[in-house]
Amino acid sequence: MNFRLFKHKKVKKKESQQPNLPPYTHCRNCGHELHGQYCSVCGQKAFVTNQAFKQSIMTYLDTNYAFDSKLGHTLRYLIIRPGYLAREFMNGRIARHVHPFKLYFFSSILLFGVLTPLSWSVNKSNDIINDKPIIDTTQNTFKKVKVNIAESELKQDTTIKIGTGNLSIKPDSVKTSNNKQEATIELDSAAINEFKNYTPKSGWEKILFRNLTSVSKKELTQKAISYSSFAVLFLMPIFALLLMLVYRHKERYYLGHLILSVHLHVVLFLALSLSLIWGMIFPNSASPNFWIFLAMMVYLTISIAKFYEQRIAKALLKALLLLSIYSFITLLAVGAIGALVFLN
Structure with a gap:
């Protein structure tokens, strides 16, 4: 029994060492006789087209992207031996690695x-x-910003002019952090309305305005x-x-x-x-x-x-x-x- 098992393994090993034969004898593309997996005239690989979906995907990756055993050792050499694959390519040893x-x-x-x-x-x-644009004109505020303000400015509502918009600071929005007074300020609705009513002039400005507000x-x-x-x-x-x-x-x-x-x-x-x-x-x-x-x-x-x-x-x-x-x-x-x- 042990002798039969040893003989069976030996036969299987011998069969695995034999080169893979093509599934048919003549190329389906040009009709030339095949002597291996690839046609010596047109270069097409001999593979069965009528096969399972999973097998067809693996065949496509193998044919077009070399998604086979070469990928593993190519990535290994690429990572652990910098510059080695480039030298191999220049020395003409190309087929043993992924292009x-x-x-x-x-x-x-x-x-x-x-x-x-x-x-x-x-x-x-x-x-x-x-799914919102960079500048969302449908909301009443743009963005909340924290700033440090003086204690004297906290006694009443304070309005600060920044550019074309106003920043309103309310005393109840102030928080104490690390012995520093911070206020959460927001652009008021007037600045939003001013931006909504703005009309771009040049062509580039129109495109920029559209991408900022619509896209x-x-x-x-x-x-x-x-x-x-x-x-x-x-x-x-x-x-x-x-x-x-x-x-x-x-x-x-x-x-x-x-x-x-x-x-x-x-x-x-x-x-x-x-x-x-x-x-x-x-x-x-x-x-x-x-x-x-x-x-x-x-x-x-x-x-x-x-x-x-x-x-x-x-x-x-x-x-x-x-x-x-x-x-x-x-x-x-x-x-x-x-x-x-x-x-x-």
Whole structure:
């Protein structure tokens, strides 16, 4: 009995080591004879189309996004060995790992398409996104503001002129905190009515007025996320260009710098995704953004040190230079996104 069991396991192991045969002998696309899972003429993979829905989804992900066993070890190498996958790509070892651009689209869909909207729906206490506009003219007040006022001003109702609106302070609204007198003040209805009756003049002013008073915060935020995902597509090549300028003496073509830039942004997206997951699981805990920034700084330094074969100290200085320039460019991109959101 034990001998039969041993023989059965040996046969199963031998069968598992055999290459996977295609489900049919000739390509369904071009008719060429198949000698493996992929057609040698048109490149189409041989798979069964009449299959269960779950299996068809996995086949689609496997074909288009390499959502198979390669994803696991690619992510492992990407995280624990900075710069390694970029060197592997430049050395021609591409098929054993998930392609960098497929990896980027996977991480961007995870961050911008799944986790970010999901975090909004989970965190109900977050008032950033709702169906009300930024300036809600249907209410009588804009926002409550706490200010420190002198004791002499508390004997009677006080009106303070701020811009075109008035701030009314009532004695019964004052609270004592840390031996300081604070008053909760609100814009009065006159300022609201003045804003309602305001007529924009230029075209840009009309668009801005409409987005502030008619378009909800949720729609504006969705536009901002959409523009941000496209902005990264332009920021990645710019960062690659910065790498090329800083390491111009390494005599590498632009593609090598771009591959490293893609991998760095993938790790950043995964780190931000982890931050969103942390916020959904522990909504009242401190944000890990500082530690993410510190980890990304270390990761950037090690990546360029390994990829360009440079000492850590010198790589750290160049990483600081790259991060300073790239942060400034990112701020410009954020300003451009804000202009597109409110003026488009």
